[in-house]
Amino acid sequence: MSISCTRNFFERFCVEEYNIDTIKHSSFLSADLLPSLGARINQSTKLRKHIISPFNPKYRAWEMWLVFLVIYSAWICPFEFAFITYKKDALFIIDNIINGFFAIDIVLTFFVAYLDSHSYLLVDNPKKITIRYLSTWFAFDVCSTAPFQPLSLLFNYNGSELGFRILSMLRLWRLRRVSSLFARLEKDIRFNYFWIRCTKLISVTLFAVHCAGCFNYLIADRYPNPRKTWIGAVYPDFKETSLWNRYVTALYWSITTLTTTGYGDLHPENPREMLFDIFFMMFNLGLTAYLIGNMTNLVVHWTSRTRSFRDTVRAASEFASRNQLPHDIQDQMLSHICLKFKTEGLKQQETLNNLPKAIRSSIANYLFFPIVQNIYLFQGVSRDFLFQLVSDIDAEYFPPKEDIILQNEAPTDLYILVSGSVNFIAHVDGQDQIQGKAVVGDMFGEIGVLCYRPQPFTVKTTELSQILRISRT
Amino acid sequence: MSISCTRNFFERFCVEEYNIDTIKHSSFLSADLLPSLGARINQSTKLRKHIISPFNPKYRAWEMWLVFLVIYSAWICPFEFAFITYKKDALFIIDNIINGFFAIDIVLTFFVAYLDSHSYLLVDNPKKITIRYLSTWFAFDVCSTAPFQPLSLLFNYNGSELGFRILSMLRLWRLRRVSSLFARLEKDIRFNYFWIRCTKLISVTLFAVHCAGCFNYLIADRYPNPRKTWIGAVYPDFKETSLWNRYVTALYWSITTLTTTGYGDLHPENPREMLFDIFFMMFNLGLTAYLIGNMTNLVVHWTSRTRSFRDTVRAASEFASRNQLPHDIQDQMLSHICLKFKTEGLKQQETLNNLPKAIRSSIANYLFFPIVQNIYLFQGVSRDFLFQLVSDIDAEYFPPKEDIILQNEAPTDLYILVSGSVNFIAHVDGQDQIQGKAVVGDMFGEIGVLCYRPQPFTVKTTELSQILRISRT
Amino acid sequence: MSISCTRNFFERFCVEEYNIDTIKHSSFLSADLLPSLGARINQSTKLRKHIISPFNPKYRAWEMWLVFLVIYSAWICPFEFAFITYKKDALFIIDNIINGFFAIDIVLTFFVAYLDSHSYLLVDNPKKITIRYLSTWFAFDVCSTAPFQPLSLLFNYNGSELGFRILSMLRLWRLRRVSSLFARLEKDIRFNYFWIRCTKLISVTLFAVHCAGCFNYLIADRYPNPRKTWIGAVYPDFKETSLWNRYVTALYWSITTLTTTGYGDLHPENPREMLFDIFFMMFNLGLTAYLIGNMTNLVVHWTSRTRSFRDTVRAASEFASRNQLPHDIQDQMLSHICLKFKTEGLKQQETLNNLPKAIRSSIANYLFFPIVQNIYLFQGVSRDFLFQLVSDIDAEYFPPKEDIILQNEAPTDLYILVSGSVNFIAHVDGQDQIQGKAVVGDMFGEIGVLCYRPQPFTVKTTELSQILRISRT
């Protein structure tokens, strides 16, 4: 239970962290739904009866279902607004079913616990939940769910009136769920940042294209003189063509303008359309700049690792060629750099150094204690001393044929071989002689360290080896 | 009084800092108005009689009012220049009232003290103020305020002549007030950098669109053959259409060109218009590049915190999974990283380290002295020693269930619990036994430090705790 | 043999490193061909009979030849698809010859060893090679090579049918070879990163333009009413014009849309074309943002060195002018900075510091041992001690007329002159007197260090000198 509790706590932090960040950028988004960061959810905290945890897998599935409905709403809303002149039965029914789901969600929200942002505790007091919801999104949610069209039928109004259409646009308020989903996914390292970001940008672009197309069509549709409209100038009898053709034309106009291609075959013909176009183009300017800015950001981040690798290798080879180092040393340098880039991420070492001492000790203890325990030199040593020794150990990978110790070098460290194998080579009478071999679990360099003499051998790896280094204490 | 004086001083620096920066970028802007950085203004320095401080709240309100008038001028100037063929009475009167306000400001400036950029002192000597103003902006201000049109009426000229129109464009000189306002707001951390920057870019874009539209219309209006103009080719009788229609058409052309959409329904028809268009498009190329450059800059800055968080968490989890660390340690690592990102800004630690020692001591003293004073270990210790001890204290947050001290670890630090609670756990006979609890104000780790023995207990937080660490001295 | 083995190993790492990176970005690319990083390939590992090493120069030439064929295929595929209504004999034969080459490659692949990504060993077991190939790309390769058109002739089908055309588009699968080539070249420091990147971006752009042009033509060609197509509206009898004219027109339309110029002389006329255009413009938006992002990335990297140089020089000169330093010191500062930027890359020092101790010792030993050995002070000293001393030596360049030691300075280092020459200058009775000269191989500063007295002379370089510094041990 204690582990699940920790996780739970961890989740709360992430949510909070996320909240802080979002609020800074835009006050629209709310993030009281799911924790981010890919924490393994295992919520076992007991809540009151009839109160649902926001981390409940079933509740999450329900939320994903709502997000799916929201996407449908976002598409159908402007479309109905512009193209559908009389309510078709099927659409009418589907709309109301969807409204029904959202109505259920409003009711449900009164039974969902929430995370208090100060105490990091799940609040399951029904009164507090109610007060919080009523004072925040309740009004908006109700407005975006209210079935204005059926209501209008009751009062014998004509459902296709502009007023009701505009009211039905309130359903777009539901989009906040999608934006909060994206904000959460961006923090979640289980997902690729690049694709999340791209999907978000593409969604925004598509939605902008769709909305602008629909709205522009509506303006043309309502204009008194159909021949003086952007679509009527080219297709004089556009109101008779199929819905599909009109929709594609509207989208085509919209995307031609958004990408600033501007063929000009369809263009505003009257001041009303010009005004709309002015605002749309201003918006496009911002959107394009935002897309490019994001793409640049992603490209820079993408290539930074390859860049850094290239720069390091270039620096090493420039140094080597300027100083005419022998090929032997040059190869060792390059293969060491390659190995380092492969085995270590860019920020790994830095991240570990910033952890508190106790965690670092736990890690070292877990990783190195069993190995060090079996070293003959440490047989009689007390557990406590070993425990302290282990905290100071560094692990490193060495590519094959790399020197670890040079003969006659000042002894500063003691090495333990964890994997791979090394040769002891002594330079005697101008020739390199292999004096011995160390296998996994062996220790070397201890003669120098203990007797305080220069290293008697050169130690060279023969294959990829992992080696622990204990500095002389 | 001393505090207000410090603040006053602080303001002056900011103004100066701001000046330096602006001058580098463009020599147009002047920044002798308000201090930046959101300093709480509390100007109490006595000035001579009849001399107003530039930090006087009333004078600032006056300046904001002038900025408002400037924005109106910036809009009406090109508009009158291009569209208004005969002076309408209302506009004529409004223009002259506004001119009146700016005339008052010119007179007022002779009574406003200024900040000397070398001594950082408010100069209230009327002679010096006069000399400084006369030698800098006075001539420009007078030219941009002089009522050329009323004067022309006196001499029986026709007010719609091109010469006078161009003279009235001098009023755009007033825009320097707006640009200096933006430069100041960018430095002011009370405002969101992103929105300031966006507003500035949008303002510049709108002003460019407005000016280009007006000027392009003027060229068409003046061209001998109205059918060979950009607007006349499409609307042959454009001079008879309403002012609103003509203005919207001009704006529409302007923004179509600026966003490079270029539908082509309105396009230059004669060399004069082509020439204007060439210059406008060159300008647009630069403006678009500038907009995108700024947006990229903002996006990169925006996402840098999320990025850094993601990279750190990814590095930690990669390390954990590669070394197959137990879940317990993994959770501690991740929750510690989350907490760190939440409690500390990116540059906070670095900023504090760069402060001089006396300030750092003051802060430590203010924050930790009352706590340390009550520790039983320090009961008999002299105030002076405690004072010095306090300077070396570090405060850190620990998430719940995190180990602070591991059993058998080498003792290096001594901890004081400020908030939260911790358990002492001893690993006896293969089982973890809770040996005790520490509450707020308790100290732990002291046995190890004082007796120089390995820590006898593991110390684990049970809730979010703030802990002070004193290194062994 | 051992060196070649190391290199071989090194190659493997690079391949692996490269794999990791590619997989992250897109799972399409495979990189089992050549090692990157410009390693001097000298593969001498013995493989089984009839098994070819992937690093075999002949095999690489074969691969380059295939890449060349792929480029041709990538161009001809969409072109045939759209423009060629009946199979011309020449093209038919060329296509099948190319297919033949790729068929040979499929067979060959069964005899090429591969690098195991876990053990970093070349696997030459024919069974394993077969299993691996069958389970990965085999199916795709066969599909992209199968001669559908000749097969169709066998069964008396008409080769120009749309179905077979689409099948022949499978040949584009071969493009993965090109993308894997680019991914490898980007890692290879023998090539300029900028040009590789540019070539890649231009290739992608050209291919997009070509494909879109061909596909758009096909839509027009197939549309029932040729006058209601993008090309037919302008050239009503376009089907009779020459192939060249039609291809240029298609390309022209394509690039006009891609660059968002959008003249509008050719534009979609029917919903089918509009739909295609919508997708193409969405793609263009992404591609343009990607191009700009890459260019920004390259420009930033390009200018970073000049930037850094400018900033450093500016910081130095600002400091000098603010403190009114004499010209003498100012010149020394600036020339030292210039020299440093010339002799050292940006990351060189950092790179060297990250190498393991043994490699650093090898380098120092190789570079400095012969020089130090000849110094009179170290004549009687043991080889071992010298060996350890050499590891601590720093080498630095000094521009002429720069002070290395100031008279009366605290002695901390001992210097050895490697190239150039220096003067000893003593300030006696208010005058600078040249007391001596040191030539290559001389040591100076030793009086101060050994006797622990302030330096008796100022030491000034007379020409560009390289100097070793040994800190007092």
Added chain:
Amino acid sequence: MSISCTRNFFERFCVEEYNIDTIKHSSFLSADLLPSLGARINQSTKLRKHIISPFNPKYRAWEMWLVFLVIYSAWICPFEFAFITYKKDALFIIDNIINGFFAIDIVLTFFVAYLDSHSYLLVDNPKKITIRYLSTWFAFDVCSTAPFQPLSLLFNYNGSELGFRILSMLRLWRLRRVSSLFARLEKDIRFNYFWIRCTKLISVTLFAVHCAGCFNYLIADRYPNPRKTWIGAVYPDFKETSLWNRYVTALYWSITTLTTTGYGDLHPENPREMLFDIFFMMFNLGLTAYLIGNMTNLVVHWTSRTRSFRDTVRAASEFASRNQLPHDIQDQMLSHICLKFKTEGLKQQETLNNLPKAIRSSIANYLFFPIVQNIYLFQGVSRDFLFQLVSDIDAEYFPPKEDIILQNEAPTDLYILVSGSVNFIAHVDGQDQIQGKAVVGDMFGEIGVLCYRPQPFTVKTTELSQILRISRT
């Protein structure tokens, strides 16, 4: 003479540094002209008779004059190529005069010393100069200067033939002088990097527009059917209109395409024009991306200082408000940060730390020795000791009302007041009493340091003060 020699040397480095950099980026540019970096040129090295130094002010003036002529050539070359059908006398003469100047320069180059890139010495051996020039740019220079048109007149050819026109385009080779000028200016810190970069980008853009316009006109002019050309379709009798109108129309088309506005009123009408347009648009795509990339780079650099300031202030104020620090400390923190940003550039401290020890000592000695000499505490101390002491001194600015020493603080440093004034305040019986004052040249903090006691007073600045800090040695 020695100073001028150093400078001379310094210049050479800069030239070399610049060479390295340029060669990497593009092999077109040569940089053997002037040194960069704004070195005060004072070339006094004696050269052989009749040999001119490249740093000779007169030679530089000559080069600037040639650059001016090159700009004219760059404009007139494509213009003549496209628009001038028969040689007008004035142009013909001017062209040949300009050719004459360049012919003189070719002769002159044989007498100009050059910098050897290995030895950094001016080579004034006429043979070496001749060999170097003949083997590098000589052939190109002769080709770009040869008066093909006058020659053609000799042989009775018609000067307007296409062949000779293309030959006259060789004159564009001269542009390498302009690009090398820009490369040099970018390194020169006397000029604003932003404006140099902008001018370069604008020049390239204008040249591209001009060339494309001229070339496109030539294609139309040569096309057999004038009505099927981009200009003929709109102005059927375009060959009769004035040169000015045709040139403006060509430029207008060119810039409409470059900015991707693409009105479409002028667009390619035949395959030849389409082909040209395809290449121009591909080029535009690259150029636009390059412009935006550069602008982003500049914007990021521009705003980095304001950014860094904002981030630091924000970090400080967040810390203060979270810990509810008293206003007193908060003000001290903020004003210290402001002052630091004002007095120090971003990289100043870092730059100084990278200088060698001797230069740092010289600077410290120059700045602080006179002050320290007059301190009463150091009256009897030897010059040598003071000299060493001075090297360890740090100077810092303190804003007014800032604490430098706190009462009871551990004494670690000793302070000397250079400018401003400070108060000694003792906290006695719960009240702050001013115990004394220090004026310029006084020392404080010495009681604590010498007697090793806690500081007896708080020391607070009363105005902006510069203070030297000597750490306890």
